[in-house]
Amino acid sequence: MTPATITADAAGTWDIGGLTVGRIGFGAMRLTGSAAFHLGTPSDRGRSIAVLREAIELGVNHIDTAAFYFSALRSANELINSALSPYPEDLLIATKVGPFRDWSGEWGTSARPEDLRGHVEENLRQLGRDHLDLVYLRRMRQDSIAEHFGALAELRTAGLVRHLGVSDVEPRHLAEAQAIAPVVSVQNRYGLGHHAPRTEELLRVCGEQGIAFVPFFAIAGDGGAQGATTAHDEAVLAVARAHGTTPAAVRLAWTLAQGPQVLAIPGTGNPGHLTENVAAGALRLTTEDLHRLNAAHHDTGTQPEN
Numbered sequence: 001m002t003p004a005t006i007t008a009d010a011a012g013t014w015d016i017g018g019l020t021v022g023r024i025g026f027g028a029m030r031l032t033g034s035a036a037f038h039l040g041t042p043s044d045r046g047r048s049i050a051v052l053r054e055a056i057e058l059g060v061n062h063i064d065t066a067a068f069y070f071s072a073l074r075s076a077n078e079l080i081n082s083a084l085s086p087y088p089e090d091l092l093i094a095t096k097v098g099p100f101r102d103w104s105g106e107w108g109t110s111a112r113p114e115d116l117r118g119h120v121e122e123n124l125r126q127l128g129r130d131h132l133d134l135v136y137l138r139r140m141r142q143d144s145i146a147e148h149f150g151a152l153a154e155l156r157t158a159g160l161v162r163h164l165g166v167s168d169v170e171p172r173h174l175a176e177a178q179a180i181a182p183v184v185s186v187q188n189r190y191g192l193g194h195h196a197p198r199t200e201e202l203l204r205v206c207g208e209q210g211i212a213f214v215p216f217f218a219i220a221g222d223g224g225a226q227g228a229t230t231a232h233d234e235a236v237l238a239v240a241r242a243h244g245t246t247p248a249a250v251r252l253a254w255t256l257a258q259g260p261q262v263l264a265i266p267g268t269g270n271p272g273h274l275t276e277n278v279a280a281g282a283l284r285l286t287t288e289d290l291h292r293l294n295a296a297h298h299d300t301g302t303q304p305e306n
């Protein structure tokens, strides 16, 4: 099969709080411009809208976004609303609250618990919905997330939010949140070369408890918010050659091979990359491939996890 004929169901599905989503989803952060956040050239609006519609055509039904994904001229949430509303019934839109940016695009300090209702309402307005399917508390380095997560749990009880997740957390934060309300998903930085022991433990706990584990920067790797580079080590290149695919597909397939609870959310504003990323769900790495990739990508623990 050529990439263009492979749809999201090739990767299988996962149940998030009763909603069945494909294991290949879509990250909206790259829809707004050539560089992360405010810097760089704003994206072509028609191209970003076409990417979103094509993602749905290819069977993607899990989109990750945030109100703080905007550039000078584009907002990820507005693009999603314009491209996809009225939304397909089976589409899960996940958003994140905690961080925020002012009108000029500068990052504010971490939100106080009492600010989170406003963050949720901003997402509701931008997405044109009266409830949010899944909201992550994106931890902003606070030691305890109890107060912030407690504020989100109240919004869940009030019906503004269906399900809750946590992001950029350690295992102790997950346990802290679970003592307050159910957690259906954990979103952390994770990928080849970024799988420090604490994150591996989270991945295992999520698997044991039936919680989704959603890695970010799985393709971008060391590039992080600055985006993917074309520099790839020999192990990734060799595995890509052996399967007649791309390094990005190998990186995505490696994350999916770490457990059925792993849900990919590759981010792109490029239609060709979207097709490749969805097709990566059909790529099955062999045991030898995984050994080779793991041997070349020990996480030494010297890299920050986010």
Ligand SMILES: NC(=O)c1ccc[n+]([C@@H]2O[C@H](COP(=O)([O-])OP(=O)(O)OC[C@H]3O[C@@H](n4cnc5c(N)ncnc54)[C@H](OP(=O)(O)O)[C@@H]3O)[C@@H](O)[C@H]2O)c1
Pocket: 026, 027, 028, 029, 030, 064, 065, 096, 138, 167, 168, 187, 188, 215, 216, 217, 218, 219, 220, 221, 224, 225, 226, 227, 228, 246, 248, 249, 265, 266, 267, 268, 269, 270, 272, 273, 274, 276, 277
């Ligand atoms: N919870 C958090 O703190 C957090 C932090 C960051 C991101 N996120 C979420 O996670 C999602 C994924 O992260 P991400 O978008 O930064 O990183 P990613 O998916 O790992 O990689 C995106 C980068 O790779 C490029 N790319 C995508 N597909 C490619 C392909 N097939 N071939 C070559 N290059 C490709 C993109 O550029 P092009 O646009 O040119 O394709 C972009 O530079 C985000 O969209 C966002 O929703 C969450």
